[in-house]
Amino acid sequence: MRKILVPIKRVIDYAQKIRVDSSKGPQGVQLKNVKMSMNPFCEIAVEEAIQLKEKNKGAEVVAISVGPKQCTETIRTALAMGADRGIHIETKPDVRGDYVDLQPWAIASLLKGVVEKEDAVDLVLLGKQSIDSDCGQTGPLLAGLLNAPQATFAANIERGDDGSFTVERETDTGTETIKLNACGKPAVITCDLRLNTPRYPTMPNIMKAKKKPVNTISLEDMVKELGLDLDEVLTPQNEVVEVYEPPPRKEGETVGSIDELLGKLKEKGLVA
Amino acid sequence: MHQRLEERQSIIIPRYFSSPSLHFRHSSSSAAAATAAPPSRLPIDFLEILQNNHPNLKISLNKYDLDSHGHGESHHPVSPPDAVLYPSSVEEIQDILRLCCREVYREGDVVPTVEIVSVIPYGAGTSLEGHLNFMLPQDDSVESNNDIIVEIPVSLFESNNSGVSEQLKNETKKVRIKRKGGISLDMCNFQSVGELTPGDGFVKVGAGVTRNSLNDALRHTGLQFMIDPGADATIGGMTACGASGTAAVKYHTMRENVLAMTTVLPPQTIASVTNDTRSRSKPRVVTCGSNALKNSAGYNLPHLFIGSEGTLGIITDVTVKIYPIPSHVIAASCTFDDLHTAAEVVTTIRMLGIPVSRIELLDEISIRAFNQSVKNEELDPMEEKATLFLEFSGHSESSVMADLSAAQAVCVDDFEGSNFVSARDEMTRNEVWAARHKLYYSSIALRGGGDNDGEGATSQSTIVTDVCVPLSSFADIITATAKDLRDLDVFGTCFGHAGDGNFHCILPLRPDDTDEYKGNVFKVIELMAERAINVGGSVTGEHGVGYGKKKFLEKMYGGAGVSLMQTIKRSIDPWSIMNPGKIVDLS
Numbered sequence: 001m002r003k004i005l006v007p008i009k010r011v012i013d014y015a016q017k018i019r020v021d022s023s024k025g026p027q028g029v030q031l032k033n034v035k036m037s038m039n040p041f042c043e044i045a046v047e048e049a050i051q052l053k054e055k056n057k058g059a060e061v062v063a064i065s066v067g068p069k070q071c072t073e074t075i076r077t078a079l080a081m082g083a084d085r086g087i088h089i090e091t092k093p094d095v096r097g098d099y100v101d102l103q104p105w106a107i108a109s110l111l112k113g114v115v116e117k118e119d120a121v122d123l124v125l126l127g128k129q130s131i132d133s134d135c136g137q138t139g140p141l142l143a144g145l146l147n148a149p150q151a152t153f154a155a156n157i158e159r160g161d162d163g164s165f166t167v168e169r170e171t172d173t174g175t176e177t178i179k180l181n182a183c184g185k186p187a188v189i190t191c192d193l194r195l196n197t198p199r200y201p202t203m204p205n206i207m208k209a210k211k212k213p214v215n216t217i218s219l220e221d222m223v224k225e226l227g228l229d230l231d232e233v234l235t236p237q238n239e240v241v242e243v244y245e246p247p248p249r250k251e252g253e254t255v256g257s258i259d260e261l262l263g264k265l266k267e268k269g270l271v272a
Numbered sequence: 273m274h275q276r277l278e279e280r281q282s283i284i285i286p287r288y289f290s291s292p293s294l295h296f297r298h299s300s301s302s303a304a305a306a307t308a309a310p311p312s313r314l315p316i317d318f319l320e321i322l323q324n325n326h327p328n329l330k331i332s333l334n335k336y337d338l339d340s341h342g343h344g345e346s347h348h349p350v351s352p353p354d355a356v357l358y359p360s361s362v363e364e365i366q367d368i369l370r371l372c373c374r375e376v377y378r379e380g381d382v383v384p385t386v387e388i389v390s391v392i393p394y395g396a397g398t399s400l401e402g403h404l405n406f407m408l409p410q411d412d413s414v415e416s417n418n419d420i421i422v423e424i425p426v427s428l429f430e431s432n433n434s435g436v437s438e439q440l441k442n443e444t445k446k447v448r449i450k451r452k453g454g455i456s457l458d459m460c461n462f463q464s465v466g467e468l469t470p471g472d473g474f475v476k477v478g479a480g481v482t483r484n485s486l487n488d489a490l491r492h493t494g495l496q497f498m499i500d501p502g503a504d505a506t507i508g509g510m511t512a513c514g515a516s517g518t519a520a521v522k523y524h525t526m527r528e529n530v531l532a533m534t535t536v537l538p539p540q541t542i543a544s545v546t547n548d549t550r551s552r553s554k555p556r557v558v559t560c561g562s563n564a565l566k567n568s569a570g571y572n573l574p575h576l577f578i579g580s581e582g583t584l585g586i587i588t589d590v591t592v593k594i595y596p597i598p599s600h601v602i603a604a605s606c607t608f609d610d611l612h613t614a615a616e617v618v619t620t621i622r623m624l625g626i627p628v629s630r631i632e633l634l635d636e637i638s639i640r641a642f643n644q645s646v647k648n649e650e651l652d653p654m655e656e657k658a659t660l661f662l663e664f665s666g667h668s669e670s671s672v673m674a675d676l677s678a679a680q681a682v683c684v685d686d687f688e689g690s691n692f693v694s695a696r697d698e699m700t701r702n703e704v705w706a707a708r709h710k711l712y713y714s715s716i717a718l719r720g721g722g723d724n725d726g727e728g729a730t731s732q733s734t735i736v737t738d739v740c741v742p743l744s745s746f747a748d749i750i751t752a753t754a755k756d757l758r759d760l761d762v763f764g765t766c767f768g769h770a771g772d773g774n775f776h777c778i779l780p781l782r783p784d785d786t787d788e789y790k791g792n793v794f795k796v797i798e799l800m801a802e803r804a805i806n807v808g809g810s811v812t813g814e815h816g817v818g819y820g821k822k823k824f825l826e827k828m829y830g831g832a833g834v835s836l837m838q839t840i841k842r843s844i845d846p847w848s849i850m851n852p853g854k855i856v857d858l859s
Contacts, residue, residue, distance in 0.1 A: 015489065037492065077492045199698075203494035203596040204667070 001059035001159070002120040004049045005186070006083065007111055008042040008065050009097065010074040011132045020245045026100055028243035029132075038074045041127025043081075045191040047198040048157060049125050050082035056159065059122075060084045064114060066107055068093050072214060079209035080201035086214035087114065089222045099133035100240050106233045108141035113226030115146060121186040122163065128153050128190040139190035148185035151178045153192040170194065312354040313453030315387045318371060319355060325367060330358040341394050341404065341456035345503065345712075347735050347781065348402030348820060353392070354453040360461040365536045365586050366554040368457065373847045374543045375429065375447065383421060383446045386542050390454035392851045393582045395509025396482060398501075400736050401818025403513065403581050406454040407853045421448050429542045430553055459508050462588055465489045474531050474563055476591040479508025495594040498523035501814065502709045508587045513816045514579030518708065521771030522629040522665075523595060525814075530574050532561030532591040535584070538845045563591060576840070581816055582851040584844050598629070598665035600672040603701040604694040606683040607657045611635050611754055611766075614658040615747035617687045618770040622743060626678045630663035632708055633770035635754055638715070641765055645714035646707050655691065660770070661708060663701070708767075712736065712778055715765040719780035729780030737797050739804035740774040740813025749803050750775050756799055760792040774813035802827075817855050825856070 012018065012034050019030040038046075046063065053059040063078035064087040065071045075086035089110060095101045115121050129136035136152070143150035151167035155175065158166045163182030168175050170192050180187040201209070223230045255261045265271040312333070319331055332338075333355055342352030359365045372389040392404055426443040462478030465486060473495065477486055484504045487496050499510065500517035509515075511533060516525035523529070539555045560573035577584055608614040614633055621628060634642060636656045643653040660683065664675040676694060683689035695701055707714075712731070719729040741749050750766055753775075757764045768775030777800060779793045801811040801824050811817075811824040826834050837856045841848075848858050 013489075015485065080492070080494075200491045200496070200597055201494055202599050204599055206494045 001052065001056040001122050001163075003118060003122060004052060004059055004061045005111075005115060005118065005121050005124045006042070006045050006049045006061060006063050006078065007107070007124070007126050007138070008046060008063055008074060008078055009039040009127070009130045010036050010065060010067050010071050011039045011098070011130055013037040014040055014131055018245075020243055022244050024243075026240035026243055027096070029098060031096070031098075036070065036074075038077055039127050039130045039132075041129060041131075041191055041193070043127075043198040044193070044195050045125040045127050046078045046081050046083060047196045048154075048191055049123075050199075051196065052123070052157070052159060053082065062087060062118065064111070065089070066102065066110060066219070067091055067097050068095070072216065075214055076206075076209050077201065079212045079214075080206040081199055082205070083212075085212055088214055088216040089219050090216055091219045095219075095234075097132070099135070099236075099238075101234070101236060103133075103236045103238060104135050104137035104141050105237050107138050108145055109228055109233060110222065110226065111138070111142050112145040113222075113228065115142075115186060117226070123165070124148075124186050124188045126188070126190045128192050136190070139188055143188035146185055146188065148188050149180040149183060150188040150190075151180055152190040154189050155192050155194045157189060157195070165189065314354045314389060314455070315374070315376065315452045318389065318452075322357070322368060322371060326364050328360070329364055332356045332358070338456075340397065341392075341458065342406055343732070344397055344399035344402070344404050345731055346400045346402075347733055348405050348818070350732075351405040351407055353390075353406050353456040356394070356456045356458055358458045358461055362534070362536060362557055362588050365457065365588065366557065368455070369536060369555045369586070369849065370539050370543050370553075372455075372849045373539050373541075381448070383448055385448045385450050386847075387450050387452045388847050388849060389452055390852050391538075391586070391849050392454065392456055393479075393508065393512070393586045394456045394458045395480065395506030395512075396504060398503035398505050399509070399513060399581075399818065400815040401812070401820040403816065403818040403851070403854060404456075405819065407819065421446060423447075428540075430544055457586060459506065459586075459588075462508070464589065466591075468493055468495070472563070473595060474591050474593050476532075476589055477507050478589050479506060479511075479587050481507050483507065483510065490594065494596055496597055497529075497592055497594050499526060499529055499592075500709075502712055507590050507592060511578055511587055511590050512580060512582050514814070516769075516772075516814050518630045518632055518705065518769060520769055520774075521631055522627070526592075527575060527578050529593045530561065530578055530590055531563055531565075531593060532559065533574055533577060533587055534559045534589045535577055536586045536588060538585060538847065538849045540846060542847075557588075558585070561591065579816065581818065581854050583841060583855050584850060586850075599667050600669050601629070601663065601665040601698075601701065602672055602676055602694055602696050603630075603661070603663045603704055604676060604679070604692060605654070605659055605661050605704070606680075606689040606692040607655050607659045608683075608687065608689050609657065610751075611658040612747045612751045613687055614660055614689075615750055615770060617660060617683055617689065619743045619746060620682050620686065621679055622771060624678070624682065626682070627664070627666070627675050628662055628679065628771060629665040630661065630705070631771040632661045632768065633750070633775065634659050634661070634708075634711070634767040635750075635765065637718075637757075637763075638711060638765040638767040641711060641714040641718040642707055644718055645710050646703070660689075661704060663705075711765065711767055712776075715778040716780045718765075719763050719782065729782050733782065734778060734780040735793060735797065736776060736778050736815070737800060738768065738774060738776040738813050738815050739800050739809060739811055740772060741804050741807050741809030743773045745807040745809065746770065746773040746775075749800075749807065749809075752803060753777060753796065753800050756796050760796060762789070762792050762796055764793075764796065769813070772813065773809070819853055822855065822857075 013036060016035050020028045021030060022028050049061045053061050061083040062085055063075050063083040065075050066089040068091055072088050075088055079086060126139040139152060140150060151169055153170045154167045155170045156168035165180040165187045167178050167189055169178060220230060223233050255264060322329060337356045338352040339350055341356045343350040372391055375384050375386050377384050423444045423446050426445050459480040462480035464478040465481060466476035468475055482504045483497055490496055498519045500519050501515045510526050511530055514526050535558050537556045537558060541553055618631055635658055639654050639656045639659055662679055664672045666672045680692050684692050716729045716731060716734050754766050764777050764779045766775055766777050804811055805827050811821050841856050842858055
């Protein structure tokens with residue numbers, strides 16, 4: 001194996017309570033002073049990349065992220081887990097990554113350019129979706145743009161000696177096994193929860209990660225380098241109209257007997 | 273100061289649980305009525321005053337919430353509070369505690385009444401010695417010890433004026449003292465995890481943070497909180513109970529891992545209630561300890577609260593030590609023909625100074641339970657003999673391997689242990705330790721008995737006890753207990769933190785057990801405790817005293833020791849608001 005590219009996203013930490021200020025319209029989700037971490041599905045993708053690297057000596061794992069300057073910390077976490085180098089496409093501080101400004105189409109376009117520029121990429125591993133926008137589109141869009149084979153919701157990945165990938169996909173109706181044949185294009189695989197348990201990096205690895213190379217390039221420069229149109233990248237295809245907290249759950253009713261329960265269900269038209 | 277009778281009458285307040293107009297967040301007074309929660313023993317206006325001053329304070333009267341907050345994880349019977357409160361700030365806790373000792377005039381009173389409400393802080397509900405049991409008489413109309421008339425100094429009352437005049441200092445007043453039910457303070461809203469400073473090995477966390485969620489929050493820092501009791505307990509609860517786990521042999525217990533904490537103390541004075549309850553003397557908040565690794569300044573206040581089991585105040589945040597995740601870890605196990613030999617191996621390993629990060633001893637019944645619980649996973653069942661589980665960790669491969677070899681030599685060459693195997697990969701190691709942690713439940717399952725229409729043993733019917741003795745006595749004590757179990761024909765598993773001289777005995781009871789059997793179970797426990805005391809050990813290494821083991825304190829510390837504990841309790845919590853009936857009693 002030569003290169004594994006792992007796009008990762010910096011999002012609000014999954015354990016944080018999301019605060020919404022509906023007076024701010026589409027910008028309602030509060031990002032200031034909120035703990036941010038690597039998207040959990042991206043963590044799983046990084047872990048899988050490291051495990052593949054450990055099985056295939058000589059493979060290089062490259063972590064890439066699009067976001068503000070703090071993204072470098074997220075990339076450092078991937079490096080601490082075992083990635084070899086990082087690419088940080090830096091956006092201006094007010095550009096939001098949670099679907100308001102940057103959306104999957106723009107990211108996939110950037111990633112396509114990076115894959116082609118890097119050359120020798122055998123595999124792109126992404127999280128199946130990010131926990132802020134929940135789109136799940138970046139992987140499939142990238143595969144489409146690259147005309148590359150893809151498998152989403154991977155719960156198991158095996159690499160064949162011929163460079164093919166056999167992927168077990170978790171779907172709502174069961175597990176499906178797909179083989180991505182080696183075809184000169186990188187395989188694009190998105191990772192689901194049960195694929196692995198991401199390692200906690202140890203201190204020595206965290207310190208080593210500080211010395212691993214991270215190439216930072218501004219979004220504008222990267223767009224120019226890849227020959228893309230900056231407007232196209234920065235103008236979202238979809239507009240966020242409204243952001244609001246879900247209404248609080250209403251208290252349930254307590255009933256005194258099964259008959260009463262049946263009565264209520266009938267009243268609400270839930271039972272004939 | 274106190275309200276005149278006429279004023280009180282004009283505020284007639286219906287008993288809250290029958291009034292639909294009173295509106296508590298998240299409670300369902302109709303639900304309470306439908307599931308027949310017993311009538312509340314709290315003062316009539318207690319919750320209303322709180323809710324008015326703190327509209328965002330969540331209060332539950334739901335029977336299921338009350339029940340779940342009235343017990344821990346063992347056989348001590350459920351004794352629920354009258355309400356569960358979910359504070360979110362130190363200020364709310366201060367106001368709640370202040371209201372728990374209050375002077376009122378009720379209809380028909382000749383003298384004013386001081387109404388005292390018991391308070392127990394609640395973390396994850398995993399305590400084991402009845403810590404969460406409210407132990408209140410069910411019917412508060414019974415005029416027993418609950419209701420006495422005393423004469424107390426006027427200075428004990430909150431005053432409108434600043435200071436107490438010389439003349440007033442000597443005055444006393446007659447009051448009736450009445451205990452009026454109990455409330456549980458659920459600390460789940462205290463979820464903060466502080467920022468880490470590079471180079472420091474500590475973090476400040478809210479009392480409601482569980483140890484697993486703390487470690488999850490720390491997952492990218494390279495540091496982890498190493499104290500691992502079996503349950504996913506809260507840091508506040510672990511502090512209050514002096515918890516520890518399998519990692520204690522390397523990382524010690526909460527006592528050695530708490531650097532600082534914030535505690536809200538119970539009120540010293542009796543509050544009087546007017547419509548403004550926010551004024552005057554609030555219960556004090558103490559921040560004690562220091563972020564420095566060593567601190568010689570003044571009395572050791574954090575240690576006063578560690579292990580105090582909620583009897584001295586409400587812990588709201590704790591600064592705990594965290595440690596780097598070791599780079600190299602290897603686990604091992606070894607079987608022995610008898611329990612005594614296995615225990616002696618532990619003492620030898622410790623005396624030789626071989627570093628171990630975990631060393632646990634399981635007797636053959638424990639192994640049987642262990643085997644049952646891993647039937648579904650990929651670990652092979654183990655031979656049913658006394659077994660040691662060990663773990664070695666360090667920063668280099670060579671140091672860990674050297675520790676492993678040294679221990680192996682002791683086990684196999686010196687003590688004829690057999691089947692010494694080691695496992696390096698994380699998954700296998702985690703499975704072994706998870707199965708060890710689950711021994712409590714797998715012991716209960718092994719006792720079972722729930723098949724033939726009857727209820728089997730459950731965690732609510734299981735007695736779990738632990739003692740801790742000097743290492744030199746460990747082999748004899750654990751062997752003697754195992755022998756008691758056989759002689760008295762009692763089902764129990766003996767296992768534990770051999771490296772600390774601490775072992776547990778799990779004794780599940782079934783509903784179909786005879787009185788004789790139950791008597792024998794308690795006999796086993798008594799014998800364990802007595803032996804431990806006789807060798808200068810402790811009647812509890814980890815689980816605490818609650819009310820279950822209060823009786824042993826005098827044997828351990830003598831009358832003077834217990835009396836000093838009472839002095840401390842009396843001066844910090846003179847009205848015995850905080851978890852009364854635990855650790856020590858006040859007359």
